Amino acid sequence: MAIAGLGAVGKVIARELDKGIPGLALAAVSARNVARATDFVQQLSHAVPVVALEELAGLADIVVECAPPELLPRIALPVLQAGKKLVVLSVGALLAHPGLRETAIEYGGSILVPTGALIGLDAVAAAAEGTIHSVRMTTRKPLRGLAGAPYLEENGIDVASITTPTRIFSGTAREAARGFPANLNVSVALSLAGIGPDRTMLEVWADPTVTRNTHRIEVDADTASFNMTIENIPSENPKTGLITARSAVALLRKLSAPLKVGT
Ligand SMILES: NC(=O)C1=CN([C@@H]2O[C@H](COP(=O)(O)OP(=O)(O)OC[C@H]3O[C@@H](n4cnc5c(N)ncnc54)[C@H](OP(=O)(O)O)[C@@H]3O)[C@@H](O)[C@H]2O)C=CC1
Numbered sequence: 001m002a003i004a005g006l007g008a009v010g011k012v013i014a015r016e017l018d019k020g021i022p023g024l025a026l027a028a029v030s031a032r033n034v035a036r037a038t039d040f041v042q043q044l045s046h047a048v049p050v051v052a053l054e055e056l057a058g059l060a061d062i063v064v065e066c067a068p069p070e071l072l073p074r075i076a077l078p079v080l081q082a083g084k085k086l087v088v089l090s091v092g093a094l095l096a097h098p099g100l101r102e103t104a105i106e107y108g109g110s111i112l113v114p115t116g117a118l119i120g121l122d123a124v125a126a127a128a129e130g131t132i133h134s135v136r137m138t139t140r141k142p143l144r145g146l147a148g149a150p151y152l153e154e155n156g157i158d159v160a161s162i163t164t165p166t167r168i169f170s171g172t173a174r175e176a177a178r179g180f181p182a183n184l185n186v187s188v189a190l191s192l193a194g195i196g197p198d199r200t201m202l203e204v205w206a207d208p209t210v211t212r213n214t215h216r217i218e219v220d221a222d223t224a225s226f227n228m229t230i231e232n233i234p235s236e237n238p239k240t241g242l243i244t245a246r247s248a249v250a251l252l253r254k255l256s257a258p259l260k261v262g263t
């Protein structure tokens with residue numbers, strides 16, 4: 001196992017691997033700040049090397065990508081070309097690089113997307129086996145959870161000046177991935193589990209009354225209608241909910257579990 005990116009998500013995964021996940025052992029990590037990453041890995045019970053992103057594939061059978069989205073191809077290509085497993089957290093970036101799917105097919109690799117900061121992808125995937133009529137998602141974020149999104153700059157939106165809940169975006173998951181590359185991975189994961197990025201509709205609210213990144217999904221299908229809400233406690237990175245890393249750890253644990261629960 002190797003981890004690309006040692007931020008809010010990567011550090012939690014590294015610590016959990018260090019505590020022990022059956023069938024998996026941490027072999028290497030990659031980060032931008034090598035000195036800080038070296039300090040971190042030395043605190044683990046089994047220190048591992050800090051290497052360049054491109055080297056991870058040679059050192060592990062599974063690589064977890066939890067780095068800034070623009071690095072996805074650099075991390076993903078060597079892993080998939082080696083026919084290995086890539087766990088992707090920067091899900092939004094998958095839409096900009098559709099060739100990665102073809103690479104996985106060509107070389108026998110696979111891309112695994114955990115539910116991450118969202119909820120209910122088991123039910124969405126089950127409903128997608130039949131006919132889903134519509135998928136809608138509404139995200140409410142505290143202002144700190146939206147800072148830095150290109151969509152805000154392009155549209156002259158100054159979130160810091162917002163004092164009442166304000167809808168700042170309405171569109172498809174594909175449009176959201178372009179406008180909010182570090183804030184709305186969840187909408188892309190939802191779309192990939194269900195009816196795709198062009199039919200999955202999303203509203204984003206900048207909401208100074210909430211302290212948690214809150215996502216509500218509403219699905220109407222021929223087998224069921226359901227709606228669910230998750231209120232994510234922010235991690236050390238205000239854009240990233242605490243549950244995100246836990247979701248990746250749960251996926252890793254499931255890989256070799258003798259009893260696998262959930263779709
Ligand atoms: N799928 C989902 O539900 C969710 C996905 N995400 C996504 O997951 C990803 C990780 O999130 P998070 O952990 O909060 O992000 P952070 O910003 O906390 O961490 C990013 C890490 O990437 C490292 N990094 C940056 N540049 C490089 C480089 N050139 N080589 C190696 N490592 C590098 C940084 O290193 P350093 O520490 O040295 O600067 C940092 O450790 C993001 O893309 C985020 O949008 C987030 C939440 C939910």
Ligand SMILES: O=C([O-])CC(=O)C(=O)O
Binds near residue numbers: 182183232239240
């Ligand atoms: O989807 C994302 O990138 C992050 C997010 O909304 C959350 O953690 O709640």
